[in-house]
Amino acid sequence: LRSSASGPGRRRLLLSTPIFYANGPPHLGHLYSALLADALHRHRGLRGAGPGRLSTGTDEHGLKIQQAAAAAGTSPPELCAHISALFRQALTQAAVSFTDFIRTSEPRHQRAVCHFWGALQEHGALYKGSYEGWYCTPDECFLPESQLTERMDTQGRTYKVSLETGHEVHWTKEENYMFRLSAFRDPLQKWLRDNPRAVSPEPFYQRVLHWLGDDLPDLSVSRERSRLQWGIPVPGDSTQTIYVWVDALVNYLSVVGYPETHGEWWPAAHHIVGKDILKFHAVYWPALLMAAGLPPPEQILVHSHWTVRGQKMSKSLGNVIDPFACIGQYTVDGFRYFLLRQGVPERDCDYYDDKVVKVLNSELADALGGLLNRSTALSINPSNTYPYFSESCFPKILDYRETKALGRASAEDYEFVVSVASLPLQVASYFEDFQIYKALECIALCVRQTNGFFQRHKPWKLNRNHPAEKLWLDTIIHVTLECLRVFGTLLQPVIPCTADKLLSRLAVEPEERGLSNLTFLPRYNGKPCPFEGRQLGPDTGVLFHRLKKSSQHQIENKRL
Numbered sequence: 116l117r118s119s120a121s122g123p124g125r126r127r128l129l130l131s132t133p134i135f136y137a138n139g140p141p142h143l144g145h146l147y148s149a150l151l152a153d154a155l156h157r158h159r160g161l162r163g164a165g166p167g168r169l170s171t172g173t174d175e176h177g178l179k180i181q182q183a184a185a186a187a188g189t190s191p192p193e194l195c196a197h198i199s200a201l202f203r204q205a206l207t208q209a210a211v212s213f214t215d216f217i218r219t220s221e222p223r224h225q226r227a228v229c230h231f232w233g234a235l236q237e238h239g240a241l242y243k244g245s246y247e248g249w250y251c252t253p254d255e256c257f258l259p260e261s262q263l264t265e266r267m268d269t270q271g272r273t274y275k276v277s278l279e280t281g282h283e284v285h286w287t288k289e290e291n292y293m294f295r296l297s298a299f300r301d302p303l304q305k306w307l308r309d310n311p312r313a314v315s316p317e318p319f320y321q322r323v324l325h326w327l328g329d330d331l332p333d334l335s336v337s338r339e340r341s342r343l344q345w346g347i348p349v350p351g352d353s354t355q356t357i358y359v360w361v362d363a364l365v366n367y368l369s370v371v372g373y374p375e376t377h378g379e380w381w382p383a384a385h386h387i388v389g390k391d392i393l394k395f396h397a398v399y400w401p402a403l404l405m406a407a408g409l410p411p412p413e414q415i416l417v418h419s420h421w422t423v424r425g426q427k428m429s430k431s432l433g434n435v436i437d438p439f440a441c442i443g444q445y446t447v448d449g450f451r452y453f454l455l456r457q458g459v460p461e462r463d464c465d466y467y468d469d470k471v472v473k474v475l476n477s478e479l480a481d482a483l484g485g486l487l488n489r490s491t492a493l494s495i496n497p498s499n500t501y502p503y504f505s506e507s508c509f510p511k512i513l514d515y516r517e518t519k520a521l522g523r524a525s526a527e528d529y530e531f532v533v534s535v536a537s538l539p540l541q542v543a544s545y546f547e548d549f550q551i552y553k554a555l556e557c558i559a560l561c562v563r564q565t566n567g568f569f570q571r572h573k574p575w576k577l578n579r580n581h582p583a584e585k586l587w588l589d590t591i592i593h594v595t596l597e598c599l600r601v602f603g604t605l606l607q608p609v610i611p612c613t614a615d616k617l618l619s620r621l622a623v624e625p626e627e628r629g630l631s632n633l634t635f636l637p638r639y640n641g642k643p644c645p646f647e648g649r650q651l652g653p654d655t656g657v658l659f660h661r662l663k664k665s666s667q668h669q670i671e672n673k674r675l
């Protein structure tokens with residue numbers, strides 16, 4: 116596949132979010148998955164990494180949806196149309212730049228699933244057997260006894276629940292089609308050993324390996340049609356409905372045109388998923404693919420969960436965070452920045468309103484917005500142009516610890532310039548490693564250092580009419596604007612609107628905003644700077660408005 120992409124380093128990549136159950140409205144967790152995928156997708160685009168797609172959508176079949184529709188007094192198609200539209204709207208509002216939105220009720224997907232089923236059958240991966248075991252409808256999965264625990268209800272009746280999710284399970288006994296999952300233990304282990312980055316971050320890779328060390332029983336992949344009507348019938352056997360997870364996973368192939376044109380993209384796919392659905396993606400999905408004669412996806416990128424004030428988000432606790440309310444309260448970019456800055460894939464993260472306000476005020480409003488405001492103020496830069504850099508004030512030196520007296524810049528300034536110069540590469544490698552929060556952390560650190568630089572030299576005290584002071588004054592502003600240009604460029608995948616506003620103010624043209632040719636402070640290295648002397652863009656107002664601290668928890672109290 117690498118060779119089919121055009122140009123060196125350019126290759127195709129399909130990024131995906133999970134497809135979300137159409138039984139309830141979107142919440143903060145769904146958006147988080149989508150924002151991670153979106154930031155990676157935008158980052159690739161800005162790097163000129165090659166053709167990319169970002170797929171998302173809704174998972175519409177299964178008992179869970181059938182029951183939710185019945186409970187809501189509506190039909191499954193109606194419920195799904197309504198919820199799917201809500202997801203599309205939430206993702207669009209959050210500026211998720213998806214290229215494909217798939218609904219599993221679409222004919223193109225049903226065709227792909229039927230074809231995939233046929234491929235499994237052709238390869239002898241399916242057999243009819245009688246299945247007996249515990250089924251958990253909210254999680255749409257079968258669970259062994261070892262993953263269950265007992266609970267007692269208010270009437271003293273005991274019932275079994277999933278250890279992991281606490282959801283109730285029911286005993287099912289049916290004639291089903293079974294998938295020979297047990298035959299794939301060795302191939303799965305080999306695949307993981309050969310591809311140590313196939314599941315990332317590392318602790319999740321280890322978790323999958325650990326699962327594969329245990330028994331891997333065959334998997335029931337259909338349900339009796341009499342119990343589950345809302346799903347895709349097994350081809351050639353109308354008494355059975357295809358298991359919703361097999362149906363759902365195939366969405367990643369449907370979006371790339373399986374069974375006709377998927378070869379252009381598959382297996383160049385990176386799936387972004389929450390830790391709750393790791394087993395489905397890192398065990399069942401690769402096994403199903405291998406069984407159908409296809410390679411596993413390149414990577415599964417896993418993230419942990421958001422809690423709300425330390426508690427699991429759940430409808431029954433009434434603490435589910437509504438993304439529409441968040442966007443209304445914090446703006447699209449504010450909400451995006453907070454989640455991507457504070458979300459650490461390796462561990463659960465906690466959400467509360469005061470934290471959002473604190474992070475956004477300090478990093479976007481004060482540090483970044485304040486810096487732009489101060490460095491473009493007409494009082495220090497009356498011509499409103501990108502000022503000239505003076506080598507005599509900031510001469511290039513090899514060892515900044517030894518050359519105090521040369522120019523006006525201090526050892527601290529040299530250190531600071533070095534750290535901003537290394538930022539683009541650092542940020543790129545954090546994006547590559549699925550550590551967007553670390554990329555944002557080091558950008559925030561550089562923004563703080565730039566404020567320190569500006570503050571240290573008090574440019575507002577320099578006299579523009581004094582030739583030597585003017586050179587230094589312009590150099591300070593030049594360096595600061597160069598830093599802001601780098602920050603704005605690097606922040607585009609995370610806060611696209613704000614970054615656009617910042618770059619437009621600095622008169623950086625759209626074609627100058629790519630990541631592959633981002634050079635910081637070329638004048639320091641004796642190279643020309645295309646921005647010098649350029650008229651700045653219009654001042655369109657405050658970059659990011661400060662938010663008021665809420666006395667009550669505004670979003671947390673908005674129940675979904």
Ligand code: ME8
Binds near residue numbers: 134135136137390
């Ligand atoms: O599982 N924190 O759909 P789903 C962070 N349809 N992310 C969270 C979260 C939280 N508290 N809660 C949910 C399904 N998510 C299936 C997927 S894919 C072929 C089929 C995110 O609507 C996280 O990505 O339950 C999780 O994996 C996903 O939403 C589950 O969404």
